[in-house]
Amino acid sequence: MSNILLSSSLDEIGSIVSRFQTGGKVAIISDENVYDLYYERCRQSLDTAGFSIIGYKFKVGEKSKSVDTYIKILEFLAQNKLGRSDSIIALGGGVTGDLAGFVSATYLRGVKLFQIPTTVLSMVDSSVGGKTGINLESGKNLAGAFYMPEIILQDANFLSTLPMKELHNGHAEMIKMGIISGEELFKKVSEPLYNMDLNHISTLIKTCSELKMEIISTDFHDEGRRQILNLGHTIGHAIEKLSGYKISHGEAVAKGLSVISDISEMMNYCIKDTSDAIKNTLKKCKFNQEMPFSAEEISKAVRNDKKVRNDEISLILIEEIGRCKIVSMPLEEFDNCLREAMNRREI
Structure with missing residues (x-):
């Protein structure tokens, strides 16, 4: 089992993903707040490294960690023809990491996942260890999978905007x-x-x-x-x-x-x-x-x-x-x- 923790900058994500994938598509998944703040920087780095980028943003909050949002993201990836050799970036806090992680674990029976936590909670806890999941009406994290990211990129600069x-x-x-x-x-x-x-x-x-x-x-x-x-x-x-x-x-x-x-x-x-x-x-x-x-x-x-x-x-x-x-x-x-x-x- 490996779970590589990198102290690095978001601007280096393109070169980092290049270590694991040659060309192809990368899907960036974020909530609306993080998407508006950081999507463009992430996209530019990946574009410079030669990747084709698609982005999906969802409503902020724990209620988005749901079956409905999960299915919508799966459909989005399928419609945009994300393949098994492509990858997903979870850019955001704990909700994003859990949700995008579960999508990565189950879409096409598993595609590469890169975790970029942007909050203290996600850096300390939810991005580390491979637990992914969504909530059901009956309780929290009742559907999920153990699925390790290729890397966890921790950029301390995110803390200044929290x-x-x-x-x-x-x-x-x-x-x-x-x-x-x-x-x-x-x-x-x-x-x-x-x-x-x-x-x-x-x-x-x-x-x-x-x-x-x-x-x-x-x-x-x-x-x-x-x-x-x-x-x-x-x-x-x-x-x-x-x-x-x-x-x-x-x-x-x-x-x-x-x-x-x-x-x-x-x-x-x-x-x-x-x-x-x-x-x-x-x-x-x-x-x-x-x-x-x-x-x-x-x-x-x-x-x-x-x-x-x-x-x-x-x-x-x-x-x-x-x-x-x-x-x-x-x-x-x-x-x-x-x-x-x-x-x-x-x-």
Whole structure:
């Protein structure tokens, strides 16, 4: 398995794609915002390198990660005669990477994929590791495939155009990686991103994405150690779905991390100091930890989570900063733990 992470400029994408493809077509897929900002630069670089370029843009937001948008893109590629020796570029944030990645995995049974993440969240998390997918009415990422890009191009210059809410959205995944990694990284990501310069943020992104690559390198299909990357996500995905995706992924994951730290303490997996350290960090970094839904609503939404098997769910619980544990428990026990933890919360 390879997942090549390049620190490079968007203007070099033409020469980079040339390493994997000689001539032919390249389809650039982006949401409307990113398309308007960066499509022309990407197109010019590819044109100079001798490629024929087609572009597809879709509406901004999680709701575009749908069956409808997915089918429209497949039809667009077919109508424009994209062939098996051609390729797709996912230019954008997490929604674009997941959606275009799933298109790449399934169109003509697989065409080359190049990921160019443009947000903190997509650089740290969603572009790394080969998970692609779309949402169904019943839940998040319920249709998808494991499909590796040829490369992931990280251009730190994208960070300068991001609004503060997008920096904040990606910060939750960085805090998650700090909890998984240990005290050194946890301390580094425990400051608000608006207090950091872009070079510092870029360095943290590189550290977090390389750590994720190391974790998935021995468990590509998410059957063992890779599952620890789901820390905070079972509850987080339920919150996203219940909100109609009005609550961002980062905000939802932060809420999930907060509740999971309480459950971990309540079940005696970690001491109170560990739980408090996580919640205090989330508070310091301006994450709202209030739960907008009841335990019963979250439990119902969790039933559609991919990690539910034979009426049991795999939860990632925290033992200490730097050590998490995969714990399988009956759904009824999870319901009781969630209800008790939320009743005891003092945020």
